[in-house]
Amino acid sequence: MSADTATQIHNIGYRTYEGPRLGRAYARRSLYSQSLRGAYGLGRSAKSKVLPMILFAVMCLPAAIIVAVAVATDLDDLPVDYTRYAIVMQAVIGLYLAAQAPQTVSRDLRFKTVPLYFSRPIERVDYVLAKYGAMATALFVLTGAPLLILYVGSLLAKMDLSDQTLELGQGLVSVGLLSLLFGGIGLVMAALTPRRGFGVAAVIATLTITYGAVSTIQAIAIEAGSTGAVKWLGLFSPITLIDGVQTAFLGAATAFPGGDPSAPGAGAGAVYLLVVLALIAGSYGILMRRYRKVGL
Amino acid sequence: MIATESLSKRFPRVTALDRLSLDIGPGVTGLVGANGAGKSTLIKILLGLSPATEGRASVLGLDVATSGAAIREQVGYMPEHDCLPPDVSATEFVVHMARMSGLPPTAARERTADTLRHVGLYEERYRPMGGYSTGMKQRVKLAQALVHDPKLVLLDEPTNGLDPVGRDEMLGLIRRVHTDFGISVLVTSHLLGELERTCDHVVVIDGGTLLRSSSTSDFTQATATLAVEVTDSDACPDGTSALREALTAAGVTLHAGFEEGLPGAGHILLLEASGEETYDIVRDAVAELGLGLVRMEQRRRHIAEVFRPDAAAARPEGAARPADNAMEVQAR
Ligand SMILES: Nc1ncnc2c1ncn2[C@@H]1O[C@H](COP(=O)(O)OP(=O)(O)OP(=O)(O)O)[C@@H](O)[C@H]1O
Ligand SMILES: [Mg+2]
Numbered sequence: 001m002s003a004d005t006a007t008q009i010h011n012i013g014y015r016t017y018e019g020p021r022l023g024r025a026y027a028r029r030s031l032y033s034q035s036l037r038g039a040y041g042l043g044r045s046a047k048s049k050v051l052p053m054i055l056f057a058v059m060c061l062p063a064a065i066i067v068a069v070a071v072a073t074d075l076d077d078l079p080v081d082y083t084r085y086a087i088v089m090q091a092v093i094g095l096y097l098a099a100q101a102p103q104t105v106s107r108d109l110r111f112k113t114v115p116l117y118f119s120r121p122i123e124r125v126d127y128v129l130a131k132y133g134a135m136a137t138a139l140f141v142l143t144g145a146p147l148l149i150l151y152v153g154s155l156l157a158k159m160d161l162s163d164q165t166l167e168l169g170q171g172l173v174s175v176g177l178l179s180l181l182f183g184g185i186g187l188v189m190a191a192l193t194p195r196r197g198f199g200v201a202a203v204i205a206t207l208t209i210t211y212g213a214v215s216t217i218q219a220i221a222i223e224a225g226s227t228g229a230v231k232w233l234g235l236f237s238p239i240t241l242i243d244g245v246q247t248a249f250l251g252a253a254t255a256f257p258g259g260d261p262s263a264p265g266a267g268a269g270a271v272y273l274l275v276v277l278a279l280i281a282g283s284y285g286i287l288m289r290r291y292r293k294v295g296l
Numbered sequence: 297m298i299a300t301e302s303l304s305k306r307f308p309r310v311t312a313l314d315r316l317s318l319d320i321g322p323g324v325t326g327l328v329g330a331n332g333a334g335k336s337t338l339i340k341i342l343l344g345l346s347p348a349t350e351g352r353a354s355v356l357g358l359d360v361a362t363s364g365a366a367i368r369e370q371v372g373y374m375p376e377h378d379c380l381p382p383d384v385s386a387t388e389f390v391v392h393m394a395r396m397s398g399l400p401p402t403a404a405r406e407r408t409a410d411t412l413r414h415v416g417l418y419e420e421r422y423r424p425m426g427g428y429s430t431g432m433k434q435r436v437k438l439a440q441a442l443v444h445d446p447k448l449v450l451l452d453e454p455t456n457g458l459d460p461v462g463r464d465e466m467l468g469l470i471r472r473v474h475t476d477f478g479i480s481v482l483v484t485s486h487l488l489g490e491l492e493r494t495c496d497h498v499v500v501i502d503g504g505t506l507l508r509s510s511s512t513s514d515f516t517q518a519t520a521t522l523a524v525e526v527t528d529s530d531a532c533p534d535g536t537s538a539l540r541e542a543l544t545a546a547g548v549t550l551h552a553g554f555e556e557g558l559p560g561a562g563h564i565l566l567l568e569a570s571g572e573e574t575y576d577i578v579r580d581a582v583a584e585l586g587l588g589l590v591r592m593e594q595r596r597r598h599i600a601e602v603f604r605p606d607a608a609a610a611r612p613e614g615a616a617r618p619a620d621n622a623m624e625v626q627a628r
Contacts, residue, residue, distance in 0.1 A: 014410075014414060014476050014477040014478075015410060016445050016477075016478070017399070017403065017407060017444065017445035019399070019400065019403050020398075020400060021369055021397070021398040021399065021444070022398040022399070022400060023369070023398050024365065024398075026395075026398055026400075027395065027396045027397070027398055030392075030395040030396065031396065034392060043388075044383075045383065107381055108381075111378070111379065111380065111381045111382070112375070112377055112378060112379045113379050113380070113381060115345075115373075115375050115379065116373070116375070116379050116393060116396075116440065117396055118345055119343050119345065119368060119371075119372075119373035119375075120368055120369075120393075120396045120397045120398075121365045121366075121368050121369045121397065121398060122396055123365065
């Protein structure tokens with residue numbers, strides 16, 4: 001009897017769905033925007049907003065201070081180049097990536113949600129593109145926002161409009177490349193380690209150890225007087241790769257020890273660019289492989 | 297709905313499916329098999345997620361090898377394992393999954409609300425799923441498989457981990473998926489007993505091969521086992537033997553097998569229920585003898601038991617029969 005009444009309560013008439021089914025491209029876009037929002041904790045618990053929002057604020061704060069100083073003291077040029085800003089702030093970018101890359105991919109792996117995606121029209125390519133795109137966009141927002149603040153400030157301080165616009169453009173291209181490179185590396189690390197803690201540690205370790213090693217050996221090379229070696233050593237860490245590319249092609253001053261003489265020229269710069277593109281493609285390839293067997 | 301033709305799936309060390317040919321029509325179909333029989337493997341091939349080593353399969357008339365995406369648009373899948381992130385509410389999760397199936401945002405929200413209500417989740421659907429009971433989690437998993445109104449759902453062990461009441465509720469729900477929602481169902485289990493009450497048709501596989509495929513009425517009539525336990529009375533000091541005689545006289549087939557390890561197993565009679573009338577015969581016999589009926593229940597049997605009589609019958613004359621069959625008391 002009780003089963004009957006229960007059934008009756010449930011039984012409020014099933015409605016079939018005759019509306020549109022928007023298919024793969026729509027599903028991919030939905031996953032992209034959901035993941036991008038998730039990378040800033042939007043649409044999630046208050047707790048998950050705290051860290052990304054703090055890091056975003058920390059990233060923008062120096063730019064805001066620079067702008068305030070530039071406007072107040074009527075500077076002719078910004079004290080920090082657009083292309084240098086991300087390099088100076090690389091620790092914040094690294095922390096953000098370490099925190100948000102695992103949250104973007106490891107959750108679905110750890111809670112075995114991935115098979116639910118692949119049992120729908122969405123395919124592996126769509127999943128990987130959406131996640132990679134979301135991570136890179138989130139990084140681009142993080143690194144691009146302070147550049148926009150600097151740009152607005154430079155206009156308020158009545159600096160040269162065309163110079164500033166060109167430099168902003170160069171800066172945005174540089175952080176765009178950085179976002180793709182870092183996003184790929186972060187996601188690969190996170191996707192290979194379903195435990196969130198390991199993912200965080202792996203991302204931080206990859207970024208700091210490579211950068212620490214490269215800059216130490218570069219400093220030693222300078223001591224030994226071999227500026228040629230400095231130029232090539234930069235190939236071995238993500239941030240120095242970006243430095244090399246932007247020095248060669250985006251009008252940036254190098255942050256390598258030794259300054260201009262150790263900066264890669266067009267030839268070495270091409271190698272830097274190729275390595276960056278290969279790493280981006282490689283990250284994509286590894287992610288595709290990673291999801292090949294998931295849930296099967 | 298589903299057709300396979302000599303479908304095989306070989307992994308490096310095991311053959312999960314071995315030239316399996318099936319033809320499954322609309323309605324609720326049970327896919328029964330022991331652990332490792334190849335049930336989940338079959339489902340993954342049907343979803344177009346895992347290529348068959350050999351043979352062909354089609355779902356809703358679409359070839360799994362070439363039309364995977366089109367199949368997945370019209371099919372729902374409930375995996376056997378946990379798949380729910382604990383820090384998200386059922387509503388958020390199912391809405392997201394609806395959009396992954398291609399439903400526009402508004403439709404996704406409306407259908408999520410409807411579907412969660414249909415599977416029996418109400419206020420709790422706004423709470424994070426980490427705090428749900430197993431029964432509630434299974435309902436959410438079912439809801440995400442139904443939210444896009446598929447033509448067919450593939451449910452992999454939906455009663456896994458549920459207590460008897462939870463099982464019955466889940467099975468009732470599955471029945472309604474077909475009768476009320478008009479969605480065909482393929483549901484797996486390693487318990488034949490629970491599926492034969494829910495399904496129109498049962499397919500039994502073992503070691504990747506087809507053991508049997510038939511409508512459930514065949515199974516029930518041939519094999520339903522009823523367990524009856526009675527008290528003794530002053531008139532009948534041994535109520536169990538008295539009832540056994542009475543039932544034998546009434547033409548009921550009794551198994552003399554005992555259930556091992558159960559307290560008082562010797563007092564439980566196992567008999568074959570050939571239909572409704574068996575229940576009446578038992579009731580009347582118990583009443584006539586003036587005994588107390590402690591229990592009368594249908595046994596959930598492991599799939600292997602069902603095939604023992606068949607296997608024994610197929611054996612050449614003179615071959616040893618399994619002990620429990622040898623002890624069978626045949627009615628005249
Ligand atoms: N990816 C795989 N690689 C190798 N062997 C596999 C793989 N997946 C399944 N198998 C094997 O194939 C056989 C069938 O597995 P399957 O998961 O289909 O069984 P099942 O009927 O679903 O069992 P269960 O009731 O335990 O869920 C098993 O022997 C299993 O070990
Ligand atoms: Mg299985």
